[in-house]
Amino acid sequence: MARLVLMGSPAFALPTFEALAEEHEIAAVFTQPDKPAGRGLRPTPSPVKRWAEARGYLIFQPRSLRRDPQAVAALQALRPNVIVVVAYGLILPHEVLETPPYGCLNLHASLLPRYRGPAPIQAALLNGDAETGVTVIQMTEEVDAGPILAMEREPIYPDDTAETLGERLARRGARLMRETLRRWLAGEIVPQPQDPSQATYCPRITKADGEIDWRRPAVEIDRRIRAFTPWPGGFTFWNGRLLKIGRARPRLDLQAPPGRVIAVDAGAAVGTGHGVLELLEVQLEGKRMLPIRAFLNGHPDFLGATLGREHPAGAHAP
Incomplete structure (x- = not known):
């Protein structure tokens, strides 16, 4: 001892x-x-x-x-x-x-x-x-x-x-x-x-690191969401409110403009720099984490929106 x-x-x-x-x-x-x-x-x-x-x-x-x-x-x-x-x-x-x-x-x-x-x-x-x-x-x-x-x-x-x-x-x-x-x-x-x-070195994680840049490839965004779970989480913005991505998976068989939300298999995916990121669980600011289908039931206008800080009004595709 x-x-x-x-x-x-x-x-x-x-x-x-x-x-x-x-x-x-x-x-x-x-x-x-x-x-x-x-x-x-x-x-x-x-x-x-x-x-x-x-x-x-x-x-x-x-x-x-x-x-x-x-x-x-x-x-x-x-x-x-x-x-x-x-x-x-x-x-x-x-x-x-x-x-x-x-x-x-x-x-x-x-x-x-x-x-x-x-x-x-x-x-x-x-x-x-x-x-x-x-x-x-x-x-x-x-x-x-x-x-x-x-x-x-x-x-x-x-x-x-x-x-x-x-x-x-x-x-x-x-x-x-x-x-x-x-x-x-x-x-x-x-x-x-x-x-x-x-030797390689890794910096300290900050809250800002969790914000998603939809211009990055879907595979990279998925890694970032998983790396930043539980903190600071992978997040973006919709209608001026923070939207956390709880779980997702990259799909390289589809493509959409970066940040654009499209319908996929009764759910939703977001366009990225390469492929799309299929959303599995999301959490709107002030609410609880929901499976994507349950979220869409309460927010049908989510489809067609463009996510990100540069779209505070929840801009939709024409």
């Missing part, structure tokens, strides 16, 4: 933290500060904070470890053997990386050095990869660049979203981190350096 400090924020970290808590002593949990959320913008704890509170763990929420010497001192006073980091969201400075005798281990949701950065799951979906995976590294001051301790691959299915793929990677990562930590503490792993010439 080792004495651990856990660092993480989103639900992706929870399977790993659950697995480690079964075998090791948890000295404390570090997570992001509560963030405003919902219509009232009330401070909302991270999933990791809620998990730690339910188990009575000591919790720290510094806004920065590089600019908060008191938080670093408190961490050092805990005397952890290992720090385990999963999607924490803060940079660990040198004095933190050097604190535990067995170092800081990070679980990253890609096959490093591919997709270093904050959104590797979305990046794999956006690029149409056939597989991705999880990697455990020993952390260094360069983000996601430390030597590799273990790696496992995971297939990407045609209907995967960031949510479904993320759930599988979280479970796989939990198993991998638990076994890797055992072997690391036993001195059974020789770290393997990453090849920096093979």
Whole structure:
């Protein structure tokens, strides 16, 4: 049994933290500060904070470890053997990386050095990869660049979203981190350096990334919708209101002007730069997600409209 400090924020970290808590002593949990959320913008704890509170763990929420010497001192006073980091969201400075005798281990949701950065799951979906995976590294001051301790691959299915793929990677990562930590503490792993010439990087996702450009090919738009599910979602505009696309599928046997809504098999599809995107589920702003046929029953004027921000009045084809 080792004495651990856990660092993480989103639900992706929870399977790993659950697995480690079964075998090791948890000295404390570090997570992001509560963030405003919902219509009232009330401070909302991270999933990791809620998990730690339910188990009575000591919790720290510094806004920065590089600019908060008191938080670093408190961490050092805990005397952890290992720090385990999963999607924490803060940079660990040198004095933190050097604190535990067995170092800081990070679980990253890609096959490093591919997709270093904050959104590797979305990046794999956006690029149409056939597989991705999880990697455990020993952390260094360069983000996601430390030597590799273990790696496992995971297939990407045609209907995967960031949510479904993320759930599988979280479970796989939990198993991998638990076994890797055992072997690391036993001195059974020789770290393997990453090849920096093979490194690729993915940027942070913003809400604006979810807006659909109907001039792009249908296959690419479908990837973007799946990559941005559940957040920020793939969305467009109709009649000046936001319209979220819950599920869709590309069809290359049909064509229509980009953004134009056409009837397809008692449903609807939207023209793109190449092919059309057949809509399966949509959600109009302020309403619930509906199958496309149910949506058309209530909005028959949707057919023939042109979608997008440049058509706020819901322009129709002549």
